[in-house]
Amino acid sequence: MSNPDHSIIDISVTCTVFGFDGQALNVLLMRQRPPVPDFPLKETLDDAAARVLYECTELDGIFLQQFYTFGHPQRVRAPKDQDWLKTVRAHPERRVVTVAYYSLVKMDDVSPRAAPDSLAQTVEWVDIAKIPALAFDHNKIVVGGLKRLKEQLTSENLGFKLLPEKFTLIQLQHLYEIVLERKLDKRNFRKTVKKMQHLIPLDEKEDGVVRKPAQLFKYKRDFPE
Amino acid sequence: MSNPDHSIIDISVTCTVFGFDGQALNVLLMRQRPPVPDFPLKETLDDAAARVLYECTELDGIFLQQFYTFGHPQRVRAPKDQDWLKTVRAHPERRVVTVAYYSLVKMDDVSPRAAPDSLAQTVEWVDIAKIPALAFDHNKIVVGGLKRLKEQLTSENLGFKLLPEKFTLIQLQHLYEIVLERKLDKRNFRKTVKKMQHLIPLDEKEDGVVRKPAQLFKYKRDFPE
DNA sequence: ACAAAAGTGTTTTTTTTACACCCATGA
DNA sequence: TCATGGGTGTAAAAAAAACACTTTTGT
DSSP: OOOOGGGOEEEEEEEEEEEEOSSSEEEEEEESSOSSOOOOTTOOHHHHHHHHHHHHHOOOSOEEEEEEEEOOTTTTOSHHHHHHHHTTOSOTTSEEEEEEEEEEOOGGGOOOOOOSSTTOOEEEEEEGGGOOOOSTTHHHHHHHHHHHHHHHHTTTTOGGGGSOSSBOHHHHHHHHHHHHTSOOOHHHHHHHHTTOTTEEEEEEEOOSOSSSOOEEEEEOOSSOO | OOOOGGGOEEEEEEEEEEEEOSSOEEEEEEESSOSSOOOOTTOOHHHHHHHHHHHHHOOOSOEEEEEEEEOOTTTTOSHHHHHHHHTTOSOTTSEEEEEEEEEEOOGGGOOOOOOSSTTOOEEEEEEGGGOOOOSTTHHHHHHHHHHHHHHHHTTTTOGGGGSOSSBOHHHHHHHHHHHHTSOOOHHHHHHHHHTOTTEEEEEEEOOSOSSSOOEEEEEOOSSOO
């Protein structure tokens, strides 16, 4: 009933990490790493995603959401992917099904660094408008994560998760414009956003800026994040 | 790098099939079957889901959408599930990760029947309000499918996929009310729905009904379904 | 003629969009 | 004092919600 050995399929979890630097939406890319870390037997998928995220960012308790599972039989079969897998995996020929999560982090909280273990080379932020060709089907995965983020940003108020603790409404608007891929009207945006319970104006202003400083706001969480 | 043998994880695909009988939303349940059919190595996940659907319904080319992947380490570990798995699987102890799809069919097109192979006993429609305790985490899976259907019904115009070729606006409204779990206003509903391109009024009325017969409509597809 | 459900428009409310000028700051 | 981007309100349009009576049919 179960798959005989010759049809074993590996399963893995991946995490597409988004961050916003005030100008562009970025995604955290790992170069020269196994596409997917090992997947301990006793871990839930959510826990595995959280671990993957932690390994790249040292962050804990971060927003994470499963968005799609990629399982095309040929997804790890491109010659260059195979060449590399052979150097790194016991069973490079095996089909891999990957459960993809996306995650929203405050870029300031992440100090891009090598993962603690062996093979990692670099972890770096890349503007989503400038993503190079990635290994496997990781371009598709990023696009999938983006699509889901776009769908959920407004209804789930996810924008705050991508901004620093203190932010301006202009920053928030800019982020929305980038994710939603359309211009928003400044006054209407502020009208809407100021209705939200969770948006708390601070008695503080931007600093070190060569124009009228903008007011800072914070986001009040209901629960620890 | 890959999982050593002792940590092999089986992967499977499941399909939650919804149908509407005019009164209630129903889900197609298979009793006494392996929770998940075997998963050939060369099949895409989408193809596997289509095959599973075909095996239960003999239907082809049906709306199918992946909605979530279930992978809790204990999800096949309940004693009664294990007892039964042992009679049916070579590796009942293995963890199983299941990629879940949901599907919308016209109930009239399905003649519930046993699947062609061995172990199937029955395939039957059950009102979603009356779903018994199912094996494994299948209750959760159905709830997840329902949730996704509810999210997508309106924006994706999915209602038509659950109705017969010819249907009345009352039927359509009733379906929406059940899926969305709220009453809709008859006049507003018709106003909205009549704006849709794809809704074609027929020169036909309901028949054999002891009151004013309702007009029939059909849904015009852009593409073969 | 009656029961039963089908069918039909208008008004009100809410939400969304469009739009332009003054303000505070640092250089 | 000037350049820069921050900040503000109102009116029009569109969308959504509320609401009740007439019609057609079979018995």
